[in-house]
Amino acid sequence: MKSDAKIIIREAIKAVLPDSAVERVLTERDFSDKKLYAVAIGKAAWNMASTAQKVLGGKIGKGLVITKYNHAGGTIPGFEIIESGHPIPDENSLLGAEKALSLIESLTAKDRLLLLLSGGGSALFEKPMPGVRLEDLMALTDQLLKRGAAIDEINAVRKHLSQVKGGRLAEKTDAEIVAIVLSDVIGDRLDVIASGPAFPDSSTVREVQAIIEKYGLEMRAKVRETLEIETPKAVPNCETFIAGNVEKLCEAAAHAAEGLGYHPYVLTTRLDGEAKEAGQTFAELAHRVLNSSDPSTLPFKRPCALISGGETVVHVSGGGKGGRNQEMALSAALGMEGLDSAVFFSVGSDGTDGPTDAAGGIVDGKTAEEMRKAGVKPEAELADNNAYAALKAVDSLIITGATGTNVNDVSVLLCR
Numbered sequence: 001m002k003s004d005a006k007i008i009i010r011e012a013i014k015a016v017l018p019d020s021a022v023e024r025v026l027t028e029r030d031f032s033d034k035k036l037y038a039v040a041i042g043k044a045a046w047n048m049a050s051t052a053q054k055v056l057g058g059k060i061g062k063g064l065v066i067t068k069y070n071h072a073g074g075t076i077p078g079f080e081i082i083e084s085g086h087p088i089p090d091e092n093s094l095l096g097a098e099k100a101l102s103l104i105e106s107l108t109a110k111d112r113l114l115l116l117l118s119g120g121g122s123a124l125f126e127k128p129m130p131g132v133r134l135e136d137l138m139a140l141t142d143q144l145l146k147r148g149a150a151i152d153e154i155n156a157v158r159k160h161l162s163q164v165k166g167g168r169l170a171e172k173t174d175a176e177i178v179a180i181v182l183s184d185v186i187g188d189r190l191d192v193i194a195s196g197p198a199f200p201d202s203s204t205v206r207e208v209q210a211i212i213e214k215y216g217l218e219m220r221a222k223v224r225e226t227l228e229i230e231t232p233k234a235v236p237n238c239e240t241f242i243a244g245n246v247e248k249l250c251e252a253a254a255h256a257a258e259g260l261g262y263h264p265y266v267l268t269t270r271l272d273g274e275a276k277e278a279g280q281t282f283a284e285l286a287h288r289v290l291n292s293s294d295p296s297t298l299p300f301k302r303p304c305a306l307i308s309g310g311e312t313v314v315h316v317s318g319g320g321k322g323g324r325n326q327e328m329a330l331s332a333a334l335g336m337e338g339l340d341s342a343v344f345f346s347v348g349s350d351g352t353d354g355p356t357d358a359a360g361g362i363v364d365g366k367t368a369e370e371m372r373k374a375g376v377k378p379e380a381e382l383a384d385n386n387a388y389a390a391l392k393a394v395d396s397l398i399i400t401g402a403t404g405t406n407v408n409d410v411s412v413l414l415c416r
Contacts, residue, residue, distance in 0.1 A: 001343040001414050005362055008256045008305070008412060009347055009398065015252030016349060016407045018044050018182055021243035022051040022116070025180050031059050034112040034176065038063040038079070039100050041125055042118030042194055043086070043350045044182050046072045047404035049079055049116060060114070064103055066096035066125045068352075071402045086123045087145060087355070088138050096125040097164050107175035115177050115238075119184025119350065119406040121194025122155055127163040129229070131222045137161060140217060147215045148315035150272065151185060155195045156203035157211060160227050162195065167232035169197035177238040183245040184350075184406045186270045186310050190240060198238040201231035246309040246408035249349055253410050257305035262414060264305045271310030271411065275324040276331040276382060278312050279346075282413050283335020286342040289415045306413040314354070320386020323354025325409055329361025329396070330387040332413075334378055339365035341416040347398050350406035356388050358397040360409070370394040 038060050040049035045067040053060060053076050063079035065072065068086045075081070082099060084092035104113055128137060137158070144154045159166030170177055177198050185192045190199040208227050211217070246269050254264035271278060285306055292298050300306065312324045322330075325346040332344040347353075347360035371378045374393045381390035391397045 001416065002362060002364070004260045005343050005345050005412065005414060007260060008253050009345065011256035012249055012253040012410055013349055013400070013403050013405065016244045016249050017405050018048045018243060019051045022048050022180055023055050025241045025243060026052060026055045029178070031056060031112065034110060036060050036112050036114060037103060037107060038114040038116065039103060040064070040116035041066045041121040041197070042182070043068050043071055043120035043406040044118035044404055045116060046081070048118065048180065048182070050076050052114060052116060053077060053079065062103060064099055066100065068120055068124060084124045086120050088141050089123045089126045089134065091134070093124055093126040094134060097127040100125060100164070100169070101127065101172060104169070104173040104175065107173050109174045109176070111175040113173060113175045113177045115179040115198055117179060117194045118182040119193065121197070122158050122165070125164060129161055129163055129226045132161050132226055136220060136223045140219060143217055144215060146316040148274070148313045149211070149215055150313060151311060152189065152192045153211050155192050156208050157227070159195050159201055159203060159231050160205065160208050160229065161223065164197055165195035166191065166201035166203070167196060167199055167235045170235045170238050171232060175237070179238055179240040181240060181242050182405060182407055183242055184408050186246065186272065186408070188242055188245050198235060199240070200233050200235050203231065205230055244405065244407050249407050249410050250307050250309040253307050253412055254305065257307070257412070262303045262305040263301045264307060265300055266307045269309040271308040271312060273312055275312040275314050275327040278411070279328040279331025280335050282344050282411065283332045286336050286339055286344070286413055286415060290339055290342060303416040308411045309408055311408050314385060316385050318384030318386060320381065320384040321356060321389065322385055322387035323348070323356055323358070325353040325360030326356070326358060326387035326391055326397070327382070327385065328411060329363050330378060330382050330390055333363035333367040334382065336363065336365045337368040343414045344412070345398065346409060346411035348409050349403060351400040351403040357399065358388060359400045360398045361387065361391045361396050362398055363396055367394060367396055
């Protein structure tokens with residue numbers, strides 16, 4: 001069953017790689033009527049830019065890629081490549097934003113900007129508002145992540161502190177913008193993906209103030225003052241195409257599972273909330289499916305694959321290492337302990353889960369027992385948010401490396 005799970009992971013991610021989706025959008029448009037420039041931002045930026053260069057070739061006068069460290073696959077003719085920090089912005093994030101602004105601010109209405117966006121862009125390029133320092137952004141992002149804030153809450157704060165987010169990037173050019181987006185946001189909210197650099201911002205100053213109070217955020221007075229400046233609510237110069245999202249990821253997982261003999265059920269493409277609670281829910285589902293005295297009363301026909309897509313959060317209270325998918329897997333392992341014929345995995349489509357080299361975790365009914373035999377106390381590690389070490393001790397980490405895409409996470413329970 002773990003072999004089946006690995007096949008499902010591979011096929012699901014393969015289906016949402018940006019190559020074919022970006023190529024489809026580009027081949028359906030005429031790019032010969034204006035001078036063309038390209039900026040790609042996000043974890044999938046290199047793949048998206050590489051595809052654009054192959055399709056459009058010499059039509060792109062100049063290009064820029066801003067992506068996460070170790071996510072670039074080599075040089076791309078005509079493109080400069082900047083790698084920067086994620087999930088916390090760093091000095092290279094500032095450099096990337098300056099390079100992007102230098103390119104687009106010189107463009108006129110006679111030019112066209114191809115903007116290739118994917119998840120991660122919120123941290124990967126940044127230019128703070130006047131009086132706001134990089135250290136302020138780093139501290140606020142760290143507080144929000146550790147206190148379990150949702151991605152739209154994090155981005156609402158980031159947008160109001162940035163000169164390149166929440167529609168402000170588009171304001172800085174007269175060029176026509178064609179944006180191709182890989183969505184890593186539930187509901188495909190364009191103003192949330194990469195913090196919406198070229199889209200009208202739906203978040204408001206009032207909402208940001210509520211987020212500050214909700215999580216007890218600490219900041220300098222100048223930062224608090226800047227958060228009272230509203231973001232653009234109209235961006236007239238951008239046309240947008242969504243090239244991939246979590247729905248396609250879950251559909252691909254379902255198709256792969258069906259090909260392996262499972263009855264697939266997509267439970268939701270809007271999974272959110274606490275990662276450990278989601279793991280417990282999957283464990284409860286496993287017990288229900290496998291221990292029912294009358295399988296005919298179940299809504300799921302065995303063997304089954306129960307599939308969810310989305311993005312959970314981790315409220316960090318311990319000092320360990322991990323990510324939301326790993327924490328979900330460790331929680332599920334504890335809840336599934338003793339069960340036969342059940343495997344659960346949760347994986348980030350971009351190949352990275354939190355500040356680790358793992359994409360997620362894969363567990364079954366024996367995983368928790370194997371941890372104890374290895375000298376690991378799984379309950380204690382879960383409480384310490386140390387899922388990475390616990391899963392690594394029993395070879396239950398999923399390591400894919402950078403995948404070249406980013407469309408949320410997929411979590412699957414297999415039951416025979």
